[in-house]
Amino acid sequence: MGSAAAPVRQLDPHTVAELRSAAEKILAAFGTSAASPALLEHVARTAGAFSDTLRHHCRPVDTDDGLFVLRGLDVDDEAVGPTPEGWATAGDSGAGALYDLTLLLLATVMGNPIAWEGQQDGRFVHNIVPAPGHETAQTGASSAVLLSPHTEDAFHPGRAHLLMLGCVRNHDHIATTAAGIRKTRLSDQDIETLARPVLPILPDDAYAEAQGYTDQLPPAVPALFPAEDGTTLRFDPAYTPVDRADATYRAAYRRLEAELARVSVSVSLAPGEVLVVDNDLVVHGRVPFRARYDGTDRWLKRASVRVPGRRTRPPAEADEHGYGQAALEAHAS
Ligand SMILES: O=C(O)CCC(=O)C(=O)O
Numbered sequence: 087m088g089s090a091a092a093p094v095r096q097l098d099p100h101t102v103a104e105l106r107s108a109a110e111k112i113l114a115a116f117g118t119s120a121a122s123p124a125l126l127e128h129v130a131r132t133a134g135a136f137s138d139t140l141r142h143h144c145r146p147v148d149t150d151d152g153l154f155v156l157r158g159l160d161v162d163d164e165a166v167g168p169t170p171e172g173w174a175t176a177g178d179s180g181a182g183a184l185y186d187l188t189l190l191l192l193a194t195v196m197g198n199p200i201a202w203e204g205q206q207d208g209r210f211v212h213n214i215v216p217a218p219g220h221e222t223a224q225t226g227a228s229s230a231v232l233l234s235p236h237t238e239d240a241f242h243p244g245r246a247h248l249l250m251l252g253c254v255r256n257h258d259h260i261a262t263t264a265a266g267i268r269k270t271r272l273s274d275q276d277i278e279t280l281a282r283p284v285l286p287i288l289p290d291d292a293y294a295e296a297q298g299y300t301d302q303l304p305p306a307v308p309a310l311f312p313a314e315d316g317t318t319l320r321f322d323p324a325y326t327p328v329d330r331a332d333a334t335y336r337a338a339y340r341r342l343e344a345e346l347a348r349v350s351v352s353v354s355l356a357p358g359e360v361l362v363v364d365n366d367l368v369v370h371g372r373v374p375f376r377a378r379y380d381g382t383d384r385w386l387k388r389a390s391v392r393v394p395g396r397r398t399r400p401p402a403e404a405d406e407h408g409y410g411q412a413a414l415e416a417h418a419s
């Protein structure tokens with residue numbers, strides 16, 4: 087694993103002030119970051135009036151890294167209060183809500199934020215904190231184990247194009263890992279093999295309801311897709327029954343895994359930094375750590391964004407059932 091620096095987009099003080107005042111106004115008007123149709127409309131209108139400078143900071147990923155870090159937002163460590171011991175108690179008022187709204191605004195500039203009825207109560211901005219009892223899970227709530235590199239919500243055809251991870255607190259400098267498909271070297275033969283729909287990707291442990299879905303069989307999906315401007319990937323080995331494939335496929339899959347490990351970078355987010363990952367180009371994960379459970383634990387805010395008009399995925403995804411899960415879009419598209 088390398089520690090090559092991720093491309094950084096430094097927000098200028100004027101843009102930071104523009105964002106802060108927008109988030110403050112919305113919080114003053116609604117008293118919460120909990121999404122209502124009226125709040126979302128307010129967010130859309132506000133984001134639509136942002137400066138060109140802010141918009142430019144939010145332009146699409148423009149390097150082979152497939153990601154960037156927005157730097158410069160300020161987080162008042164005292165004001166956000168203790169790290170909750172689980173997403174459910176994170177609350178949606180005060181300084182934490184200000185961060186939720188800032189992410190929601192940024193997400194709206196980049197595309198259309200999405201939420202899942204089946205995850206974190208349908209919130210548009212999730213709280214990622216270590217939770218007692220989940221230490222070894224393959225979800226954001228874990229800590230003691232490596233969270234293996236994955237495409238976010240890989241099981242679903244409506245998954246995000248962009249994943250945003252905003253750091254509230256990270257005293258122990260615990261790194262998110264990121265590996266971009268455009269940095270890997272694979273033979274044409276392997277790419278061809280992995281572009282065949284051979285295996286399903288099953289719903290992850292954050293989706294209890296989807297895991298109980300039995301109406302239709304899990305669809306086999308390609309891990310790689312040769313899109314117009316380069317290869318994209320859909321990859322989640324922890325939820326893929328790789329041993330069901332033949333030896334040729336398994337070997338190619340393992341080589342993809344090894345290549346992703348080789349090009350993986352560590353991004354240790356500091357408070358106020360927002361990692362933006364292109365979910366079609368980059369798989370992300372997290373190194374293991376020891377949770378503190380004393381109110382000072384690592385705390386990230388997460389938003390998922392769809393970018394209208396993208397053509398980076400196989401058209402056949404349109405026929406997938408998505409295990410009965412539906413993504414809610416923040417804004418009419
Ligand atoms: O904790 C992290 O750095 C990443 C966790 C993760 O995979 C996610 O929030 O989607």
Ligand SMILES: [Fe+2]
Nearest residue numbers: 236237238370
């Ligand atoms: Fe994730």
